[in-house]
Amino acid sequence: MSTFIPAAKPIVGDEEREAVDRVLRSGMIAQGPEVAAFEQEFGAQMVGGRACVAVNSGTAGLHLGLLAAGVGPGDEVIVPSFTFAATGNSVALAGATPVFADIDPVTFCLAPESVEASITERTKAVMPVHLYGHPADMDGFAALADKHGLAVFEDAAQAHGATLHGKPVGSFGAFGMFSLYPTKNMTSGEGGMVSCATDEIARNVRLLRNQGMERQYANELVGFNARMTDIHAAIGRVQLTKVDAWTQQRRANAAFLDANLEGVVVPTIAAGATHVYHQYTIRVAEDRDRVVAALREEHQVGSGVYYPIPNHRLDSLKHFAPGLELPETEKAAAQVISLPVHPSLTPGDLERIVHAVNTVVKAGA
Numbered sequence: 168m169s170t171f172i173p174a175a176k177p178i179v180g181d182e183e184r185e186a187v188d189r190v191l192r193s194g195m196i197a198q199g200p201e202v203a204a205f206e207q208e209f210g211a212q213m214v215g216g217r218a219c220v221a222v223n224s225g226t227a228g229l230h231l232g233l234l235a236a237g238v239g240p241g242d243e244v245i246v247p248s249f250t251f252a253a254t255g256n257s258v259a260l261a262g263a264t265p266v267f268a269d270i271d272p273v274t275f276c277l278a279p280e281s282v283e284a285s286i287t288e289r290t291k292a293v294m295p296v297h298l299y300g301h302p303a304d305m306d307g308f309a310a311l312a313d314k315h316g317l318a319v320f321e322d323a324a325q326a327h328g329a330t331l332h333g334k335p336v337g338s339f340g341a342f343g344m345f346s347l348y349p350t351k352n353m354t355s356g357e358g359g360m361v362s363c364a365t366d367e368i369a370r371n372v373r374l375l376r377n378q379g380m381e382r383q384y385a386n387e388l389v390g391f392n393a394r395m396t397d398i399h400a401a402i403g404r405v406q407l408t409k410v411d412a413w414t415q416q417r418r419a420n421a422a423f424l425d426a427n428l429e430g431v432v433v434p435t436i437a438a439g440a441t442h443v444y445h446q447y448t449i450r451v452a453e454d455r456d457r458v459v460a461a462l463r464e465e466h467q468v469g470s471g472v473y474y475p476i477p478n479h480r481l482d483s484l485k486h487f488a489p490g491l492e493l494p495e496t497e498k499a500a501a502q503v504i505s506l507p508v509h510p511s512l513t514p515g516d517l518e519r520i521v522h523a524v525n526t527v528v529k530a531g532a
C-alpha cells in the first residue's frame with residue numbers, strides 16, 4: 168500500500184523553530200521588531216520596495232486595505248465569484264456591496280469584459296484575485312480603471328512572487344494582500360501582508376490594525392486589533408528566505424505534470440505572466456467528483472476542489488446577487504481539480520500522480 172500524497176503540505180524546518188525560540192526567549196512576543204523587519208524584508212523582496220503592513224490574517228488584510236482605501240457603505244466593489252469566500256466577505260465587512268463578475272475560462276481569473284458589463288455609478292473599485300498563483304489581467308483592469316475612474320485592489324493571497332511583464336503582483340493596485348496561512352506558498356502560521364501604493368494607505372492600515380493608534384493612547388479613529396505577533400513574523404521571515412526556491416520547485420513539478428498528463432486540460436499561462444502554482448488546476452470533462460474519489464481511494468492521491476460553489480451562490484453572499492448567472496464560473500466550479508504540486512513532492516510522487524490521473528480519466532472516457 169503506498170502512502171497518501173496530500174494536496175498541500177506546509178514546510179517548517181529547524182530555522183523556523185529556532186526563530187520562534189529566539190522570540191520566546193526575548194520575552195517580547197507581541198508585535199515588535201520582528202514584525203517591523205518582516206514588513207521591510209517582504210516589501211523589498213516581493214513588491215519592489217513598496218510599504219508593507221503585516222496583519223494577523225489575509226482576510227484582515229483585505230478588510231483593512233479596503234477601509235484604508237476609503238471603501239464603505241454605498242460603494243460597490245467588483246470581485247470574482249470563483250475564489251475563496253474571503254474576497255467577497257471582505258467587501259461586505261467593509262460595509263460595501265460585492266458585485267460578482269465572471270472569469271476568463273483560460274486563466275480562471277476575473278475577466279475585464281465581465282467587469283466592464285457590471286460597472287454602475289456606484290462602482291468604486293475592482294478587486295481581481297491572482298487565482299491559483301496566476302496573475303490576473305492587470306493591463307485590462309488598468310484600462311478600465313482609467314476609463315471609468317475606478318480604483319484597483321489585488322487579492323494576491325495565492326500568488327507570492329508571481330509577475331506580469333516582469334512586475335510583481337501586489338505592486339499594481341492601490342493595495343495588494345498576501346495571505347500567510349499554512350497552505351499558501353509561504354506561511355507565518357496565520358497572517359497577512361498588505362502592500363500599499365501610498366504612504367497614506369499604509370498609515371491607514373497601520374492605524375486600523377491597532378485600535379486607531381499611531382502613538383499610544385492617542386487614538387485617531389475606531390480600529391481593530393489585527394496585529395501580527397513577533398512569533399508569527401519570525402516564522403514568516405525565515406519562510407521568506409525559502410519561498411523562491413520552493414516556487415522553482417513548484418514550477419518544475421508543474422512542468423512535469425504538463426508534459427505527462429493525458430486527457431485533461433492543463434493550466435495555461437497568459438502572455439507576459441509567470442505562474443507560482445499555488446495550485447496546479449486541471450479541468451476534466453466528465454464527473455469531477457468521481458475522479459477526485461478515485462484518485463483518493465484507488466491511488467492514495469489527494470486533490471482539492473477550489474472552489475465547488477461560486478461565491479454568489481453561497482448562503483452567506485447570495486443576497487448580493489439575486490438571479491445572477493456567471494456561465495464560466497459555474498462551468499469551472501463543476502470541472503476543476505487541483506492536483507498536488509507542492510515542493511515536498513518526490514519524483515516518485517509525481518510519477519504516481521500522473522499514473523493515477525491518466526488511469527482514472529481513461530477509465531471514465
Ligand SMILES: *Cc1c(COP(=O)(O)O)cnc(C)c1O
Pocket residue numbers: 224225226227250251253254296322324325346347348358359
Ligand atoms: C487564503 C485566501 C484569502 C484569505 O487569507 P487568510 O489568511 O486565510 O485569511 C483570501 N483570498 C484568497 C483568494 C485566498 O486564497
